[in-house]
Structure formats: C-alpha cells, structure tokens
Amino acid sequence: MKISRRGFLHGMAAAGALATGTAKAAGHRKFDGYPGSFGLLHDTTLCVGCRSCEAACREVNNLPPVEVPVGDKDIFRKKRRTTEKAYTVVNEYRKATETTPAVYRKHQCMHCNEPCCASVCFVKAFTKTPEGPVLYDPDVCVGCRYCVMACPYYALAYEYDDPVTPRVVRCTMCYPRIKKGLNPGCSDACPTGAIVFGKRKDLIKLARDRIARFPDRYVDHVFGEHEFGGTSWLTLAGMPFGQLGLHDGATHTPIPEMATSYLSVVPLIVTIYPGLLLGMYAFTKRKEALALKEKNKAVADTLAKADEETKKKLADAAARAAKDKERAVNQAVKKAGAEAKKAAEKKEDEK
Amino acid sequence: MNESPSERTGIITPFNVIAAVILAVGAVIILIRFVKGLGATTNLTHTNPWGLWIGFDVMTGVALAAGGYVTSSAVYLFGMKEYKPIVRPAILTGFLGYFLVVVGLIVDLGRPWRLPYPFVVQAGPTSALFEIALCVALYLTTLFVEFTPAAFEWLGWKRWRKVVVSMTVALTIFGLLLSTLHQSTLGAMYLATPTKLHPLWHSPYIPVHFFVSSIAAGISMVIFESMLSHRVFGHLVEISHVQFDNITVGLAKAGSVVLAVYFAIKVTGISLEDKWHYLSTPMGHWYLLELLGFVLLPCILFAVGFREKKTGLIRFAGAWTVIGIILNRLNVSIIAFNWQLPPDERYVPHWMEIWVTITIVTFGVVVFKWIVNRMPILYEHPDYRGMH
Numbered sequence: 001m002k003i004s005r006r007g008f009l010h011g012m013a014a015a016g017a018l019a020t021g022t023a024k025a026a027g028h029r030k031f032d033g034y035p036g037s038f039g040l041l042h043d044t045t046l047c048v049g050c051r052s053c054e055a056a057c058r059e060v061n062n063l064p065p066v067e068v069p070v071g072d073k074d075i076f077r078k079k080r081r082t083t084e085k086a087y088t089v090v091n092e093y094r095k096a097t098e099t100t101p102a103v104y105r106k107h108q109c110m111h112c113n114e115p116c117c118a119s120v121c122f123v124k125a126f127t128k129t130p131e132g133p134v135l136y137d138p139d140v141c142v143g144c145r146y147c148v149m150a151c152p153y154y155a156l157a158y159e160y161d162d163p164v165t166p167r168v169v170r171c172t173m174c175y176p177r178i179k180k181g182l183n184p185g186c187s188d189a190c191p192t193g194a195i196v197f198g199k200r201k202d203l204i205k206l207a208r209d210r211i212a213r214f215p216d217r218y219v220d221h222v223f224g225e226h227e228f229g230g231t232s233w234l235t236l237a238g239m240p241f242g243q244l245g246l247h248d249g250a251t252h253t254p255i256p257e258m259a260t261s262y263l264s265v266v267p268l269i270v271t272i273y274p275g276l277l278l279g280m281y282a283f284t285k286r287k288e289a290l291a292l293k294e295k296n297k298a299v300a301d302t303l304a305k306a307d308e309e310t311k312k313k314l315a316d317a318a319a320r321a322a323k324d325k326e327r328a329v330n331q332a333v334k335k336a337g338a339e340a341k342k343a344a345e346k347k348e349d350e351k
Numbered sequence: 352m353n354e355s356p357s358e359r360t361g362i363i364t365p366f367n368v369i370a371a372v373i374l375a376v377g378a379v380i381i382l383i384r385f386v387k388g389l390g391a392t393t394n395l396t397h398t399n400p401w402g403l404w405i406g407f408d409v410m411t412g413v414a415l416a417a418g419g420y421v422t423s424s425a426v427y428l429f430g431m432k433e434y435k436p437i438v439r440p441a442i443l444t445g446f447l448g449y450f451l452v453v454v455g456l457i458v459d460l461g462r463p464w465r466l467p468y469p470f471v472v473q474a475g476p477t478s479a480l481f482e483i484a485l486c487v488a489l490y491l492t493t494l495f496v497e498f499t500p501a502a503f504e505w506l507g508w509k510r511w512r513k514v515v516v517s518m519t520v521a522l523t524i525f526g527l528l529l530s531t532l533h534q535s536t537l538g539a540m541y542l543a544t545p546t547k548l549h550p551l552w553h554s555p556y557i558p559v560h561f562f563v564s565s566i567a568a569g570i571s572m573v574i575f576e577s578m579l580s581h582r583v584f585g586h587l588v589e590i591s592h593v594q595f596d597n598i599t600v601g602l603a604k605a606g607s608v609v610l611a612v613y614f615a616i617k618v619t620g621i622s623l624e625d626k627w628h629y630l631s632t633p634m635g636h637w638y639l640l641e642l643l644g645f646v647l648l649p650c651i652l653f654a655v656g657f658r659e660k661k662t663g664l665i666r667f668a669g670a671w672t673v674i675g676i677i678l679n680r681l682n683v684s685i686i687a688f689n690w691q692l693p694p695d696e697r698y699v700p701h702w703m704e705i706w707v708t709i710t711i712v713t714f715g716v717v718v719f720k721w722i723v724n725r726m727p728i729l730y731e732h733p734d735y736r737g738m739h
Contacts, residue, residue, distance in 0.1 A: 083397060120543050122469045122481035140473050143461015145400035146480050150543040157397040158461070160390035166461040247546060259543035260477050262558050266532060273528040277428055281520055284430035 031254075032230060033113040037132035038178060039200030039232040040187060041207055042106050044244065045217055046194035049073065049090055049104035056189030057088045057108075060174060082107055084157045087171040088186060093244050103237075105244045106186070106195070108171035109134065109155040110224060111232035112254075117147035117156060117168075119256030125168075132200065132232040133173035141168060152228060152247065152255060173232060200232060207236050229254030370713050377710025380703045381458055389461070392703045399689060399698035406684035407708050408455025411677050412448055413487070413537060414561070417569030418576070419445025419494055420523075420530040425605075427523040434598055436590050439501055439728045440580055441573050446494035447715045449487060455711055479540045486533035493526045504732040505725060512735075535562040541683060549687035551629050551638040556620045557683075563613045568676040570606045571649075574599060574669030584723055589730040596662050603657040603665040606672065610650035617642060634690055641682060645675025 051070050058065055063085055068075045076092035088108040096102040115134045118126035123140040126147065143166055148156040159166040174184035182188075187197040196203060207222040223241050224231040227250040235246065242248030384392040395402050418441035425431040426438050457463040465472075470488075475481050496515060503512035538561030541548050554560065581588055581595060588595070621627060629635045649672040656665035685698060723729060 081397060116543055119477045120480065120540075122475040122478040122484060123465075123473050124475040125473075140465075140468055141462065142465040142468050143463075144480060145461065146478065146540070146543075148397065148400035149547075152544075152546045154398055158395075158400060159388075160393070160395055161388045163384075163386060163388035166388065250546075255543055255545070256477065258545060259479065259539075261555075262536070262539040262542060263477070263479065263482065265535075265558070266482060269528060269531055273531065274524055277524045277527060278520075281428045281524075284428065288430060 031114060033200060033232075034128075034130040034132070035201075037130060037200050037232065038173070038197065039111075039132055039203050039234060040173070040184065041196045041198075041203040041234045041236065043194050043196070043207075043210070043236045044103060044105050045236065045238045046192045047090070047104045047106065048192055048194075049076065049092060049102060050191060051075075051090050052189040052191055053106060053186035053195060054086065054088055054090060056185040057171075058086070060177065060185035061087060061172075063087070076102075076104075081154060082109075082157050082170065084159045084167075084169040087169070091245070094239065103239060103244070105235070105237075105246075107153075107155070107245075108186075108233065109173070110153050111171075111173050112228060113231065114229040114254035114256050116150045116152060116228070116255040116259065119259055120146045120150045122146070129175065131175070131178055133175040133178065135172065135175060136168055136170070138165070138167040150255070150259070152250075200234070203234055207234055210236065226252040228252070229257075370717050373706075373710055373713045374717075377707055377713075380707050380710075383703075384458060384707075389459075392701065392707075394699060394701040394704065396696075396698070398692065398696050401684060401688075402698055403685070403700040403704045403708055404455050404459035406681050407677070408459070408711055409452050410537060410684045411680040412452040412455060413534065414565045414568040414676050414680055415572050415673065416445045416448025416452070417530065417534065417565040418573040419448075419497070419569070420526045421566055421569035422573055423497065423523045424527045427519055428527070431601075433594075434601065436594070436729075437573055437577055437598060440576060440723070441569075442494060442497050443501070443719065443722060443728055444572065444576055446491070446498045447719055449491045449494055451711050451715045452487065453491065454714075455708075458707060458711075479536045479543070482536050483533045483540070486529045486536070490526060490529040490533065493522055493529065497522050497526065501722075501726045501728055504727050504735055530565070531562060534565040535559065537561050538683075544688070547689055548683065549629075549634050549638075549690045550624075550626055551621070551635060552683050552687045554620045554624065556616060559616055560613070560620070563609065563616060564676060564679060567606060567609045567613055567672055570602055570609060571669040571672035571676070574602050574606070574666060575673055578666045578669070580723070580729060583720075584729055587723065587729045596660075599662045599665050600657055600660055603653040603668065606665075606669070607650050607653035607657060610646055610653065610672065614642070614646050614650060617646065634687065637682075637686070641675065641678055645671065645678055649675060 051066065055066050055070050057063070066086075073092075079091055080086075080089045082089055088106055090104050090106050092102055092104050094100075094103040111128075111132055111134045113128070115126055115128055117136075118124070118128060118134065122144070123142055125137045125141045127135045127137070129135055143158075145158055145168070147168060148158050155170055157169045159169060174182070174186075177184060183197045187195040196206065198206075204222060204225055207225075211218045211220055211222075217238055219237050219240060221237075221241065223235040223237070223246055224233055227247060229252065235241070235244075237244055240248060380392055389395055393402055393404075422434060422438045422441040426434050457466070460466065466484075469475060469481055469484055496518070500512050500515050503509070503515065535558035538557040538559075541553060541557055542555070545553055577595070577599070590598075621630075630639060649668045652664055652668035652671065655661070656668055689697060727735075
C-alpha cells in the first residue's frame with residue numbers, strides 16, 4: 001500500500017499536527033503539483049464528439065463496450081455523467097449552427113494536485129502519485145462515500161448495486177499503462193488530437209502557445225492550471241468554462257485547505273476544555289461552599305444573639321423577683337410591727 | 352415493580368401492534384439492502400451519494416441527541432441542581448439517539464463491517480469524518496457509562512453504581528468536550544463542498560452554527576421529551592407539577608437565549624460574507640423561512656413563555672424548534688445541497704429509505720419505553736434518594 005504524500009500535508013498541519021504540535025508547519029509554502037508529473041490536455045475546440053475516447057477507455061479498463069455506437073450523435077440529447085461502467089463520458093454543450101461547430105467536453109476524474117477526495121477520506125484510501133494519477137485503494141474503503149459527495153467535478157461513481165464489495169469507481173488516468181510507458185487509452189484513440197498526453201508543465205506551455213497563436217479561437221484561460229490548486233487534466237475552450245459545466249472563476253485555494261482549516265480547533269478544545277470546565281466546576285463548588293458557610297454563620301449569629309437576649313431577660317426577671325421579695329418582706333415587717341403596736345394599745349385599753 | 356398499566360393489560364396494545372408492523376417491514380427492507388445492495392433500496396446516485404440515512408439518521412440524529420450533554424453539564428458542572436430530575440431521561444435519550452445514529456450509519460455504509468478500519472487499519476486524520484467517528488465512538492461509550500447507574504440501581508449492584516457515580520464530573524466534562532467537537536465537526540464536513548452547498552448555508556462559520564444549534568436542539572428535545580414522558584409515564588413521575596413547570600420555564604429562558612445567539616451568528620455570517628443578495632432568490636426565501644420561522648419565532652415564543660410562565664406555549668416552542676433543527680440539517684445535507692442541478696438530477700428519498708428511518712426512530716421509542724418502565728429514570732430509586 002502506498003503511503004500518500006502531498007494533499008495530506010495541509011490537513012496534517014491544519015489538524016494542529018496532533019502529535020508534533022507544529023501547527024501549519026508548512027504554512028507559507030505552496031504546492032503546485034509534483035514536478036515532472038504527467039497530465040492530459042483536452043482542447044474542446046478540436047473535439048468533434050465522436051466518443052472514440054469513451055470506447056477506448058472501456059476497452060483498456062475491461063469494461064462492457066459502449067451501448068450507443070461511436071459517432072451516433074443521438075446520445076447527446078441527454079446530459080450524461082460518469083458511472084461505475086463509464087469512467088469517461090462526452091457531453092454536448094452547444095449545438096452546431098451554420099457558422100460554428102458543436103461544442104463537446106469530456107468528463108472524467110480531473111486528478112487534482114491536492115485532491116479533495118483524498119483529504120476527506122477517513123481511511124486515506126486515495127493517493128496522489130508523483131506521476132500525476134490519483135489512485136484509490138478499495139481494500140481499506142469503508143464505503144462512506146464522503147469522497148463522492150465532496151468532489152467538485154462530480155467525477156466519482158459508486159457501485160450501489162454491489163452488496164458485498166462496493167467500490168468507488170473513476171478514471172485512473174491509465175496508471176498501469178503510464179507505468180508501462182504507454183499513453184492513456186483515450187489520448188491514443190482520439191482521431192483529432194483533441195486529447196494530448198504529456199508532462200503537465202509542457203501541456204500548460206502548449207495550451208498557452210495555442211491561445212497566443214489563435215486568440216480568437218480560445219478563451220484566454222487554461223482550466224485546471226490553478227483551479228482549486230490545479231489538476232492533471234487541463235481544458236482549453238472557445239466559450240466560457242461556466243457554460244461547459246466547469247467552475248468559472250474558481251479559487252486557487254485547494255479544497256483540502258478549506259476543508260481541514262477547522263480541524264486546527266480540535267487540539268485547542270481537547271487541551272483547554274478539561275482545565276476550563278474543571279475551573280468552572282470549582283467555582284460552582286466554591287460558591288456553594290461559601291454560601292453554606294455564610295448560612296451557618298448567620299444561623300450561629302442569630303442563635304448567639306437570641307442567647308444573649310434570653311440571659312438578659314432572665315437577669316431582669318431575677319432582679320425584679322428580688323425586688324418584689326424585698327418589698328413583700330418589708331411590707332410584712334411593717335404589717336407585723338403595726339399589728340404588734342395595735343395589740344399593745346389594745347392591752348393598755350383593757351387595763 | 353413499576354409496571355405501566357399498558358403492560359399490565361397485556362402485550363397487545365395499539366402502540367405495540369403499530370410498532371411491531373413498522374419494525375417487521377423495516378427489518379425486511381434492511382435485509383433487502385444487505386442482500387441486494389444500496390441500489391435496490393435507495394434513490395442514491397453518483398451525483399447524490401448521501402440521502403435520508405445520512406441527512407436525517409446521522410446529521411439530525413446527533414443534533415437531537417444533544418440533550419444529554421446540555422443537561423448533565425448544567426447540573427453537574429454549573430450547579431443548576433433544580434434540573435436534576437431531567438438529567439437521567441436526557442442521558443437515556445442521548446444514549447439511545449447516538450446508538451441509533453450508529454445503526455443508521457451501519458445501514459448506509461457500503462461495507463459497514465469495516466467501520467473500525469480508520470482506527471485499526473489506516474487512519475485518515477485529515478478527514479472531518481475521522482474526528483467525528485472517533486468522537487461518536489467515545490461519546491456513545493461515555494453516554495452508556497453515564498446511563499449505567501440507573502441500570503445498576505435496578506439490578507441492585509450497589510458497588511458498581513458507587514464507582515460510576517464517583518466519576519460523574521469527569522464523565523460530564525469528557526462528554527461536553529466530545530460533543531463540542533463532533534457537533535461542530537458535523538458542520539465542518541460541509542466546508543469541503545463550497546461549490547455544491549448553497550452559499551447561504553455554506554459558511555466558514557458552519558461548525559459554530561452546528562454547535563450552537565445543537566444546544567438549542569438539546570434544550571428543545573428535553574422540553575419535548577419530558578412533556579411526552581409526563582403524559583405517557585405520568586404515574587412514574589415523582590416531582591410535583593409545580594416543580595416540573597418551573598423546570599420547563601427555566602428551560603425556556605435558556606432556549607430563548609441560545610436561539611438569540613444562534614440567530615445573531617447566522618446574521619453576522621451573512622453580513623461578513625456579504626450574502627444579502629441571495630435572500631431575494633427562491634433559495635433565499637427558503638432560507639428566510641428557516642431563519643425567521645424556525646429560529647427567530649421560537650426564540651420569541653420561548654421568551655414570552657418564560658415571561659408569562661405559559662408552559663403550553665413553551666412546549667409548543669420546543670416542538671417547533673425541534674422541527675426547525677430537522678429542517679436545518681435536511682437543508683444542509685439534502686435540500687440546499689446540489690441546489691444548482693436540474694430537478695431530474697436532484698435527490699428525493701425512496702419510500703424504503705423513509706421507512707427505514709421511521710423504523711429506527713420507532714425502535715428507539717420502544718427501547719426507551721421498555722427501560723423507563725423498569726429502571727429509575729423518571730423517579731429516584733428509594734434506596735438512593737437524595738444521593739448523587
């Protein structure tokens with residue numbers, strides 16, 4: 001299994017480099033594709049919509065032959081897309097007029113320099129090879145189809161009818177043929193030279209040269225040179241790319257960079273949260289403890305105050321009682337004195 | 352003990368019969384899906400590889416299961432003890448919710464038996480999905496552990512219960528951490544589709560949108576679920592009506608504040624990226640319906656309900672917010688996704704996909720009912736009254 005290289009570096013850096021802690025280690029560097037990698041140029045101004053490429057693609061990839069014979073233009077009445085049985089399809093984008101020919105564009109995996117499919121795969125099933133092709137490894141694929149969903153070119157297909165070993169299916173840029181020194185099947189089959197295989201850098205030069213030589217024939221843009229970080233497949237056109245089902249004015253920022261930017265937050269949350277939340281918990285506990293302490297103090301104070309008042313009341317009562325007693329004694333003494341006096345007077349009278 | 356009247360009257364009840372029919376047909380569809388493949392049971396295409404099973408069962412399911420982390424954090428970390436009676440039902444709902452998310456995922460994955468591959472065969476840490484898979488696996492485990500005290504009380508395993516209860520604060524912090532991560536990262540998954548998701552929904556702030564709305568979802572689900580529980584399992588509920596109403600009113604205050612924050616960050620996002628002009632398009636009208644009708648409106652209803660102490664209005668606002676969250680997640684995953692494609696290339700779920708989704712929800716309700724009728728979820732076990 002190939003260890004994938006580029007395409008993940010952005011994400012790995014953005015992921016805060018979970019292990020190393022060197023976030024955005026390569027943040028100031030830009031990746032323009034592997035030097036010396038291959039590519040293909042589709043010049044839509046030369047394409048006649050014969051679909052020889054479709055037939056050749058099926059042949060070299062051991063797929064069932066094309067259902068509608070090559071050259072039959074009826075097929076263009078309906079827009080088609082790549083499927084698990086067709087790695088490439090040609091669509092018609094403008095009908096022929098008396099003065100202008102019809103315009104066709106070939107669909108297939110664009111083989112991005114920084115593939116979105118690779119960055120969103122949670123088992124790293126995709127690899128950008130230094131030769132250019134993006135390869136897929138069905139042996140690890142779980143079948144989540146995030147890659148199919150994320151591809152901006154709608155280039156990936158899935159084997160929905162296979163219950164046991166469904167795979168993601170797409171153009172391989174004929175990697176096995178490239179390895180053998182052969183050209184991809186489609187470029188060999190093209191009768192008009194609309195598909196050219198070669199070093200990506202040379203193809204960009206060739207495309208620029210054609211635009212310079214025939215400025216009226218081409219829109220001054222090579223699609224795939226910079227779009228979302230660039231692709232191995234390049235496209236030349238005589239009409240706006242937006243009308244060819246491609247992204248007009250697409251950003252040069254690779255989608256993996258946008259998709260993984262948020263992951264830098266992950267290590268922050270993992271490291272900050274426990275301390276922060278424990279702190280909040282401690283504050284809550286402390287507040288509760290303080291409230292309890294204050295409550296206890298208030299109760300004690302109240303009790304103490306009540307105690308004092310009671311003592312005072314008791315003392316007052318005792319004092320009052322003592323006074324009452326004294327008065328009673330005095331009164332009793334007085335009364336006894338008076339009575340004695342009376343009795344003495346009475347005795348004197350009887351004498 | 353504590354058998355519900357419906358169970359005392361036997362197993363043949365209208366609820367059980369309907370549930371049995373739904374589950375039986377659903378089981379047959381799931382069987383077909385595994386024998387004949389996704390193509391035989393879904394309307395998924397190469398252009399629309401994710402349908403209802405991801406859009407509802409996973410995206411929406413995770414948001415609606417947020418009540419567990421929201422209530423346990425409030426009670427165990429922030430000291431809002433008066434909400435303790437709703438923690439256990441919320442954790443049970445959360446645990447079952449996440450369990451069903453995994454069930455939904457297994458039905459949807461091409462090769463579900465390889466689910467552990469990212470952790471045991473080859474890791475793809477640049478994928479938002481990798482982080483989600485890791486978080487959901489850990490959080491499902493956390494929720495399970497958080498749920499076990501109720502089971503241990505039911506089984507009478509006092510020592511085990513004591514061990515788990517002593518870990519409450521750690522489990523709650525771990526749960527909040529994991530929820531913050533994966534709730535937001537579910538939104539971050541769509542950062543990879545700037546050309547496919549409508550600009551009003553696609554935003555660099557989408558992780559924040561997903562996280563904040565998950566809090567609103569959690570609060571609303573607790574309001575909604577406790578209302579249903581009190582209707583259906585009223586005989587099991589111990590707390591007084593006054594206490595229950597006070598909890599509902601308190602939740603309304605929280606719901607109103609969270610929805611107000613959510614509304615503010617949504618509007619801020621549109622301003623910062625200057626997306627106002629999209630609002631006058633048909634998709635913009637649909638967006639406004641979601642934002643005004645299902646975020647701002649329930650926000651106001653919660654506020655009025657809190658002020659006037661109208662629990663009926665609060666419960667309505669709770670249910671309305673739940674619908675709003677479902678709408679938002681389906682908008683992001685299905686309705687506003689691939690919005691620029693012609694109608695014949697758009698996704699509409701197959702009836703079998705809808706049936707399986709209903710099956711999964713029904714299964715959750717049946718298991719919830721079974722557990723609530725047996726374990727101390729809605730009431731405190733007499734042996735552990737007043738204890739943590």
